[in-house]
Amino acid sequence: MPLDTSTYSLALLRIDGRRWNDLRRLHAQIHTQEAADGSSYLEMGHTKVMCVVTGPAEPQAGQQKRGTAGGGGAGALGGGQKDAASIVVNVVVAGFSSVDRKRRGRNDRRIQEMEITIQKALAANLHTHLFPHSTITVSLHVLSQDGSLLAALINATTLALIDAGIPMTDYITACTAGSTSSYAAGDDSADPLLDLNTQEEQELPFLTVATLGDSDKVAALVCESRVQVSRLEGMLVVGVDGCRQVRRLLDGIVRAKGSKMIKEGVVQRSDLMAVSLEE
Amino acid sequence: MPREAEPSLSERTFTLQAISEGLRVLAKVSAEVTVPFPDRPFDGIFQITSELGPMVAPSYEVNRPTETEVLLARLLEKTIRRSGALDTESLCLVAGQKCWSVRVDLHVLSADGNLIDSACFAVVAALRHFRKPDTSIEGETLTVYTPAEREPVPLSWLHSPFCATFDFFGDEGDIVVVDTTWLEEQLRVASCTFSLNKHGEICQISKLGGRPIEATLVIQCAQMALDKVKEFTDLLDAKLAEDAKRRDKGGLMAELSAENDR
Amino acid sequence: MAPPSAELSHLPKADGSANFSFGGYTITAAVNGPVEAQRRDENPFEALVDVNVRPAAGVGGTAERQLEAILQPALRHLIAIRNFPRCVVQVTLQVMEAPENAYVNSKVMQPRLNLGIIPSLLHAAMLGLLTAAIPLNTVASATCLAITNADEGTAIKVDPSRTEIDQATSVHVLGFTADGDLLLAESEGSFTAEEWDRVLQTAENVCCRGQETGNDAEMGGYGAESENVLHFMRSVLEAKAAESLHWR
Numbered sequence: 001m002p003l004d005t006s007t008y009s010l011a012l013l014r015i016d017g018r019r020w021n022d023l024r025r026l027h028a029q030i031h032t033q034e035a036a037d038g039s040s041y042l043e044m045g046h047t048k049v050m051c052v053v054t055g056p057a058e059p060q061a062g063q064q065k066r067g068t069a070g071g072g073g074a075g076a077l078g079g080g081q082k083d084a085a086s087i088v089v090n091v092v093v094a095g096f097s098s099v100d101r102k103r104r105g106r107n108d109r110r111i112q113e114m115e116i117t118i119q120k121a122l123a124a125n126l127h128t129h130l131f132p133h134s135t136i137t138v139s140l141h142v143l144s145q146d147g148s149l150l151a152a153l154i155n156a157t158t159l160a161l162i163d164a165g166i167p168m169t170d171y172i173t174a175c176t177a178g179s180t181s182s183y184a185a186g187d188d189s190a191d192p193l194l195d196l197n198t199q200e201e202q203e204l205p206f207l208t209v210a211t212l213g214d215s216d217k218v219a220a221l222v223c224e225s226r227v228q229v230s231r232l233e234g235m236l237v238v239g240v241d242g243c244r245q246v247r248r249l250l251d252g253i254v255r256a257k258g259s260k261m262i263k264e265g266v267v268q269r270s271d272l273m274a275v276s277l278e279e
Numbered sequence: 280m281p282r283e284a285e286p287s288l289s290e291r292t293f294t295l296q297a298i299s300e301g302l303r304v305l306a307k308v309s310a311e312v313t314v315p316f317p318d319r320p321f322d323g324i325f326q327i328t329s330e331l332g333p334m335v336a337p338s339y340e341v342n343r344p345t346e347t348e349v350l351l352a353r354l355l356e357k358t359i360r361r362s363g364a365l366d367t368e369s370l371c372l373v374a375g376q377k378c379w380s381v382r383v384d385l386h387v388l389s390a391d392g393n394l395i396d397s398a399c400f401a402v403v404a405a406l407r408h409f410r411k412p413d414t415s416i417e418g419e420t421l422t423v424y425t426p427a428e429r430e431p432v433p434l435s436w437l438h439s440p441f442c443a444t445f446d447f448f449g450d451e452g453d454i455v456v457v458d459t460t461w462l463e464e465q466l467r468v469a470s471c472t473f474s475l476n477k478h479g480e481i482c483q484i485s486k487l488g489g490r491p492i493e494a495t496l497v498i499q500c501a502q503m504a505l506d507k508v509k510e511f512t513d514l515l516d517a518k519l520a521e522d523a524k525r526r527d528k529g530g531l532m533a534e535l536s537a538e539n540d541r
Numbered sequence: 542m543a544p545p546s547a548e549l550s551h552l553p554k555a556d557g558s559a560n561f562s563f564g565g566y567t568i569t570a571a572v573n574g575p576v577e578a579q580r581r582d583e584n585p586f587e588a589l590v591d592v593n594v595r596p597a598a599g600v601g602g603t604a605e606r607q608l609e610a611i612l613q614p615a616l617r618h619l620i621a622i623r624n625f626p627r628c629v630v631q632v633t634l635q636v637m638e639a640p641e642n643a644y645v646n647s648k649v650m651q652p653r654l655n656l657g658i659i660p661s662l663l664h665a666a667m668l669g670l671l672t673a674a675i676p677l678n679t680v681a682s683a684t685c686l687a688i689t690n691a692d693e694g695t696a697i698k699v700d701p702s703r704t705e706i707d708q709a710t711s712v713h714v715l716g717f718t719a720d721g722d723l724l725l726a727e728s729e730g731s732f733t734a735e736e737w738d739r740v741l742q743t744a745e746n747v748c749c750r751g752q753e754t755g756n757d758a759e760m761g762g763y764g765a766e767s768e769n770v771l772h773f774m775r776s777v778l779e780a781k782a783a784e785s786l787h788w789r
Binding site: 303305307309328330332333334335336337341382384386388389390391 | 551553569631635
Binding site: 109110112113116117118119120121122123124125207211212215216217218219220221222223224226227228229230232233236237240 | 346349350352353356357361362363468469471475479480481482483484485486488489490491492493494495497498501502505
């Protein structure tokens with residue numbers, strides 16, 4: 001069913017009842033798997049992803065090959081097994097995650113591109129130089145898809161890496177931003193939208209943006225649809241602002257989990273901790 | 280632009296080489312009549328394949344795509360195929376039974392940086408230069424004319440997207456360089472590729488990871504990319520016009536052509 | 542038929558490269574080596590020769606694999622492989638252009654082997670190896686011959702065109718080293734032993750003619766008389782060497 005966006009400017013409400021700058025419900029948990037070094041589960045609306053981080057660990061025999069193959073190309077980041085940890089990202093999309101049950105193999109280029117994007121974004125953010133001769137493996141599982149898939153994967157990875165205790169400069173958070181009316185209608189008054197669902201993604205131009213911490217710095221930017229260049233600025237501003245909202249939410253989740261762990265006595269409270277425990 | 284792209288078009292074989300200093304890409308277009316995919320009976324088949332072989336560097340192995348190769352293939356797919364540059368519906372001959380299958384084979388002969396921009400330029404130029412055999416349908420029978428019987432016709436082309444890649448250097452990533460060489464690429468902290476056409480429509484943006492860059496700088500780059508794409512468009516138009524003049528011996532082409540203006 | 546033409550060392554990244562065109566075919570050869578072989582296929586006594594043929598359109602299929610299988614032993618014989626144990630010499634041959642027929646619409650995939658391309662591939666590979674300065678035992682050249690059924694018995698056509706190959710009863714490709722030894726022989730179609738003897742004779746004449754009398758006077762011109770690929774290769778390389786050493 002084609003999406004009717006003409007009502008967007010009239011009713012100021014979107015198909016799922018949100019306003020233009022509303023995020024969907026973002027629910028996340030960290031430390032979901034007891035056995036893993038770091039793990040997280042994240043929902044952005046109906047997009048549900050799981051992340052497990054293993055490492056920094058000694059590289060396995062099979063993974064070394066992959067790392068050197070990537071280093072042979074132009075990608076200068078992430079290579080270099082000797083002086084920094086290498087990062088391996090695996091994304092598995094479950095067959096039941098979307099409506100059409102399409103089988104995607106390991107060599108699906110779209111998924112490989114997402115893996116490379118996440119890997120390169122992390123390589124610039126993590127302090128990999130602290131772990132030479134080791135590998136950090138990030139396994140992502142997509143359980144359900146409803147738009148903003150890359151954004152959800154990046155957010156889940158950030159949470160799992162925090163759980164694993166791998167030092168990083170700041171949170172990398174991501175979200176999508178779109179623009180009402182498709183490219184054919186050349187009106188410049190088109191309103192930007194935040195956090196699109198599948199139905200909106202199929203009809204409207206959108207981009208995925210990931211930023212570092214509270215800053216305006218863009219870690220990753222992916223746009224796959226045709227859109228006027230003049231609308232880029234509006235979409236990017238909304239996207240960056242959305243990333244800040246996501247960061248606040250993720251930060252709240254991490255802090256809540258931290259204080260819970262202290263209260264339960266899993267972790268000893270230390271005087272150096274700046275976390276305030278008042279509820 | 281420090282290095283000039285200098286496309287060379289060959290007479291009959293519909294190939295193109297985009298040559299800049301130290302970098303050679305060959306794109307060859309071919310077309311044949313096949314059966315369309317059952318789920319898209321009204322569309323022709325259009326595919327772009329790209330390969331980086333041991334010709335570029337001994338580290339590239341045959342049949343084992345590297346990261347560079349995957350990203351190049353995805354980028355060409357998004358820039359040219361998904362942006363609807365070629366009207367695939369015009370490739371349909373008999374709905375559900377016969378259609379044209381157009382394929383572009385991109386061979387990288389030598390790479391010295393800025394592979395993506397040159398590859399995209401070569402593919403677009405080759406497709407615009409390509410002429411497919413003319414056809415006619417009478418009742419149920421489809422006739423494909425050989426080049427000797429009827430002059431081949433160009434593809435139905437909607438817009439020409441081009442890529443512009445920006446590489447970022449320095450700790451803050453605030454030094455921007457275009458058209459980097461291979462050596463420079465090894466030192467970059469991030470890169471961002473914009474695909475646009477001359478009408479200012481973005482077809483694709485990809486900044487896949489790397490050092491975070493100020494959002495304002497990204498917007499500035501998008502504006503610069505538009506200027507560069509206009510430059511590319513003019514260059515290709517001039518070359519194609521030159522080639523058309525060379526082919527159109529005696530000015531008879533207008534009368535011989537069965538093509539209608541869209 | 543137009544005389545052969547060649548361009549040397551035009552790819553800056555490869556160790557050696559050459560562009561060779563003759564008879565409608567244009568082949569680009571890139572040679573890398575000797576480089577370290579992968580652990581899984583290294584030979585402790587000699588260098589490995591890795592030949593890779595890539596078609597202009599479509600992905601390589603069985604026909605390309607067969608061309609590789611024909612060329613690989615020939616090149617292996619020419620290269621001084623014993624000098625480079627545990628190494629590999631990569632020869633990549635990219636078909637840039639193949640002759641097209643304006644009267645037939647060509648198919649993209651051609652699973653049938655095309656013998657006519659072998660001489661061009663071999664010559665391009667030779668020039669590539671020479672510019673890469675890979676030590677060679679000797680150089681070689683090849684030619685393609687077709688036997689056609691004319692009214693008055695059979696006739697042998699040297700360097701046949703695409704249509705002549707299609708009409709021929711048999712097609713032969715023969716390669717000879719500079720010493721006049723038979724390096725490769727590949728035939729297709731039906732022919733008698735007596736016909737093959739004639740083919741061998743003709744091919745030897747084409748490839749090795751003027752070897753003994755090959756003096757300086759004959760080398761300069763490209764007349765129909767001295768249409769010898771080995772001479773051509775020599776003159777191209779001499780011109781390139783003269784150009785490179787011009788500064789002295």
